Amino acid sequence: MSTSNFTRRGLMKTGAATGAGLALPTIFTSAASAFTNEPTGDTVTFGFNVPQTGPYAEEGLDELRAQELAVEHINGMGDGGMLNTFSSKALDGTGILGKKVDFVTGDTQTKTDAARASARSMIEKDGVIMINGGSSSGPAVAVQALCQEAGIISMAGLTHSNDTTGKDRKRNGFRHFFNAYMSGAALGPVLKEVYGTDRRAYHLTADYTWGWTQQESIQASTEAIGWETVNNVLTPVGAGDFSSYITPVLNSGADVLILNHYGGDMVNSLTQAVQFGLRDAEANGKNFEVIVPLYSELMAAGAGENIQGVYGSMNWNWQLQDEGTKAFVKSFGEKYGFPPSGSAHTCYVQTLLYADAVARAGSFNPCAVVEALEDFEFDGMGNGPTLYRAEDHQCFKDVLVMKGAENPTSEYDNLEIVEITPVEQVTYAPDHPMFGGAEASLGECNDGT
Amino acid sequence: MKLLGLSAKDTRFLLIVIFLTLATPVLLQPFPENSGLATFNAGYPDLMQRFAIFGIFAIGFNILFGLTGYLSFGHAAFLGVGSYTVVWMYKLLDYNVVWGLPLAVVTSGVFALLIGFVSLRRSGIYFSILTLAFAQMSYNLAYSVLTPITNGETGLQVYRSDAQVLLGANEPTSPHFFGLVMSKSTKLNLGDWQFTFNNGYYFTAIIAIIVFYISLRIFRSPFGLMLRAIKTNQTRLNYTGINTRPYALAAFVISGMYAGLAGGLMAAMDPLAGAERMQWTASGEVVLMVILGGAGTLMGPILGAGFIKYFENIFSKINDQILQGWFAWMPDWLSGLLIEISHFFVGKSWHLTLGLLFMLVVIFLPGGLVEAGQRIARLFKKKPPEDKDPGHHPQPAPHVAE
Numbered sequence: 001m002s003t004s005n006f007t008r009r010g011l012m013k014t015g016a017a018t019g020a021g022l023a024l025p026t027i028f029t030s031a032a033s034a035f036t037n038e039p040t041g042d043t044v045t046f047g048f049n050v051p052q053t054g055p056y057a058e059e060g061l062d063e064l065r066a067q068e069l070a071v072e073h074i075n076g077m078g079d080g081g082m083l084n085t086f087s088s089k090a091l092d093g094t095g096i097l098g099k100k101v102d103f104v105t106g107d108t109q110t111k112t113d114a115a116r117a118s119a120r121s122m123i124e125k126d127g128v129i130m131i132n133g134g135s136s137s138g139p140a141v142a143v144q145a146l147c148q149e150a151g152i153i154s155m156a157g158l159t160h161s162n163d164t165t166g167k168d169r170k171r172n173g174f175r176h177f178f179n180a181y182m183s184g185a186a187l188g189p190v191l192k193e194v195y196g197t198d199r200r201a202y203h204l205t206a207d208y209t210w211g212w213t214q215q216e217s218i219q220a221s222t223e224a225i226g227w228e229t230v231n232n233v234l235t236p237v238g239a240g241d242f243s244s245y246i247t248p249v250l251n252s253g254a255d256v257l258i259l260n261h262y263g264g265d266m267v268n269s270l271t272q273a274v275q276f277g278l279r280d281a282e283a284n285g286k287n288f289e290v291i292v293p294l295y296s297e298l299m300a301a302g303a304g305e306n307i308q309g310v311y312g313s314m315n316w317n318w319q320l321q322d323e324g325t326k327a328f329v330k331s332f333g334e335k336y337g338f339p340p341s342g343s344a345h346t347c348y349v350q351t352l353l354y355a356d357a358v359a360r361a362g363s364f365n366p367c368a369v370v371e372a373l374e375d376f377e378f379d380g381m382g383n384g385p386t387l388y389r390a391e392d393h394q395c396f397k398d399v400l401v402m403k404g405a406e407n408p409t410s411e412y413d414n415l416e417i418v419e420i421t422p423v424e425q426v427t428y429a430p431d432h433p434m435f436g437g438a439e440a441s442l443g444e445c446n447d448g449t
Numbered sequence: 450m451k452l453l454g455l456s457a458k459d460t461r462f463l464l465i466v467i468f469l470t471l472a473t474p475v476l477l478q479p480f481p482e483n484s485g486l487a488t489f490n491a492g493y494p495d496l497m498q499r500f501a502i503f504g505i506f507a508i509g510f511n512i513l514f515g516l517t518g519y520l521s522f523g524h525a526a527f528l529g530v531g532s533y534t535v536v537w538m539y540k541l542l543d544y545n546v547v548w549g550l551p552l553a554v555v556t557s558g559v560f561a562l563l564i565g566f567v568s569l570r571r572s573g574i575y576f577s578i579l580t581l582a583f584a585q586m587s588y589n590l591a592y593s594v595l596t597p598i599t600n601g602e603t604g605l606q607v608y609r610s611d612a613q614v615l616l617g618a619n620e621p622t623s624p625h626f627f628g629l630v631m632s633k634s635t636k637l638n639l640g641d642w643q644f645t646f647n648n649g650y651y652f653t654a655i656i657a658i659i660v661f662y663i664s665l666r667i668f669r670s671p672f673g674l675m676l677r678a679i680k681t682n683q684t685r686l687n688y689t690g691i692n693t694r695p696y697a698l699a700a701f702v703i704s705g706m707y708a709g710l711a712g713g714l715m716a717a718m719d720p721l722a723g724a725e726r727m728q729w730t731a732s733g734e735v736v737l738m739v740i741l742g743g744a745g746t747l748m749g750p751i752l753g754a755g756f757i758k759y760f761e762n763i764f765s766k767i768n769d770q771i772l773q774g775w776f777a778w779m780p781d782w783l784s785g786l787l788i789e790i791s792h793f794f795v796g797k798s799w800h801l802t803l804g805l806l807f808m809l810v811v812i813f814l815p816g817g818l819v820e821a822g823q824r825i826a827r828l829f830k831k832k833p834p835e836d837k838d839p840g841h842h843p844q845p846a847p848h849v850a851e
Contacts, residue, residue, distance in 0.1 A: 052797045105768050107797055112604040113723035121762055125493040138603045142721055145606060149623055207593050208602030236593050237602050439610055
């Protein structure tokens with residue numbers, strides 16, 4: 001049926017063309033650079049991949065403000081912010097190694113797939129050398145794996161799951177933010193003091209890597225102080241309406257509700273829990289309590305007065321009184337008119353830490369940067385003395401235990417610091433079972449060649 | 450010239466498609482690297498792969514929707530099934546895509562057979578609702594219930610601790626086809642222009658050409674004619690004693706397999722499968738692609754897929770900084786005003802621009818972008834095509850969006 005007219009002449013032509021086609025790649029590769037996206041001009045491009053839509057969008061937009069500020073400070077504009085208080089003085093406000101910093105932005109949509117697609121186009125189209133940002137662990141883990149494959153550096157933003165520097169840790173990925181285990185370790189003793197040892201907890205947990213590991217960590221630390229875990233219910237991210245999950249809580253025999261939710265989800269679930277009268281209720285002869293293990297200012301602002309007296313933990317808060325915090329809050333406030341959130345802080349610090357590591361290493365090569373960041377000790381970035389541990393690329397620093405302020409004076413001081421938990425109390429072994437155990441490893445550094 | 454059982458006209462058409470597909474890395478990179486217009490360049494691997502993959506997805510969807518008129522709102526489910534299959538093959542065997550892709554086609558075909566068998570008991574809006582319900586069910590299963598299989602919101606990924614029984618010592622640790630690593634590219638610098646020739650793109654492009662050829666043959670076959678007959682008047686077919694269900698079901702399964710292949714290729718380009726690609730928005734997207742391009746035409750779905758993906762990836766990345774760069778030469782008040790206005794149409798508001806364009810196309814070009822092409826072509830022809838027998842032409846089927 002088919003009437004193809006293959007002639008000898010045609011075949012030879014095709015053969016010659018195919019041969020030439022096969023030979024071409026060898027010609028092209030000679031122009032390849034030493035590592036992925038090696039900056040050749042007088043600028044270097046950072047990729048800021050943050051959620052601009054979806055349940056964690058508020059955090060993402062605040063991150064973007066801080067990243068813009070960090071780029072300004074590296075390029076020598078503005079007042080320099082934390083560069084003045086940072087213990088390392090390798091950055092002098094003239095860009096990095098003589099190159100000005102440029103940046104591109106992307107929208108992760110708070111979705112793993114979209115985050116990865118956006119990061120890929122940044123690497124391939126815009127030629128970014130480092131990706132920073134994000135306020136969810138799902139995307140953070142996926143983007144970190146992508147950076148590892150592509151041979152660039154991932155400076156994770158707000159990601160609190162144990163997995164990011166646990167079982168999913170990567171040599172090219174770094175996390176400054178604290179994690180779920182640290183939240184549990186810091187909250188445990190405080191909860192014991194205020195709520196006693198005889199409590200029954202009910203968990204509502206966001207159904208993805210962060211929710212799972214946070215629930216695991218909080219359950220472990222509350223059970224260590226004698227609490228009992230009644231139930232753990234997984235809820236989809238971005239559910240919007242949590243009423244069907246909250247209704248059964250009151251009659252479950254629990255007297256504490258632990259909301260392993262974040263962002264817009266946490267605002268909704270906490271507001272609904274309060275509307276359902278949970279905080280005025282009594283169970284087992286005690287006041288019913290709500291705990292939000294991971295706090296942020298933006299969530300607190302969204303939840304309004306519902307947050308009063310609710311305990312949680314934070315990586316950093318603008319009300320801290322050290323020099324680094326003051327410098328950052330001042331320059332952020334002058335530019336945008338309000339204090340920065342914790343997610344903004346971690347992205348700002350990560351951007352500076354990357355720039356500083358490049359300056360100290362004297363090269364943009366990701367493997368040199370990895371070497372410069374591993375076991376790097378620094379101070380003056382708002383968290384006190386901090387260590388970037390080489391075994392898992394996790395920062396170790398003090399953790400804040402927070403409480404919703406009873407009498408806030410403005411929408412920005414609706415959280416108060418209860419305790420600054422010292423770093424020793426939240427440190428763990430790199431092969432801790434919650435962090436992938438002995439099997440977890442960073443693998444080899446990849447520079448894309 | 451006739452090739453592979455195609456008429457001379459179709460052969461020419463296929464050759465044009467092959468040329469366009471293979472030359473994509475050059476055609477999509479019209480602006481020099483450092484010019485202000487470089488933002489509009491689309492010749493980078495990720496986007497080109499998406500063009501080809503969603504082209505396959507839309508071609509397959511068009512076999513169902515364009516030919517039989519059955520509007521499925523659940524095709525993203527098959528896309529997801531394909532992706533999960535391929536990633537599971539990475540986890541169990543190794544990174545060679547040769548195991549996963551055929552299996553993705555098979556599993557999505559079986560899945561389509563099940564869903565199609567139930568859904569095709571109804572037609573019209575009820576069919577659409579049934580497929581939508583099944584797809585949402587699959588999405589929710591993947592998102593929360595079946596997390597041990599799908600890893601939920603985190604997305605299914607390959608870990609170092611996975612079995613990977615076939616993994617050789619020197620084998621690449623990212624998706625490859627017998628050693629041809631998908632993520633590897635060769636770059637060609639010509640003056641200020643940079644062209645990227647990516648292995649993964651050419652792998653997808655060749656598959657896309659093959660499946661385009663298959664769809665061309667289906668369109669021209671007696672089977673395709675029967676599918677068109679279903680669209681034109683299914684009741685009349687039934688009265689003449691023809692059972693149309695098996696034909697519709699076959700079309701449904703074929704388009705499901707196309708979707709599975711597209712999903713598998715997504716995982717072949719990037720070894721991660723997220724549940725979001727099964728969501729109803731993804732199903733709706735392929736409907737938009739086909740309608741925007743021109744349902745029932747061969748080229749339309751591919752155009753539509755390219756159009757939407759271009760908007761999603763290029764317009765969504767134009768932020769205020771880039772706008773400021775463009776308007777910097779204007780007086781302050783004017784550039785400020787223009788940025789304020791453009792702000793609603795670019796960046797994260799790109800959906801608005803797409804929505805407006807979609808409305809324009811549906812209102813003024815019911816035949817999609819293909820109709821636009823035809824109208825332009827007609828302008829240049831000397832006389833309008835003669836209709837030799839106007840009385841004996843079937844009425845064109847009403848457009849779905851009317």
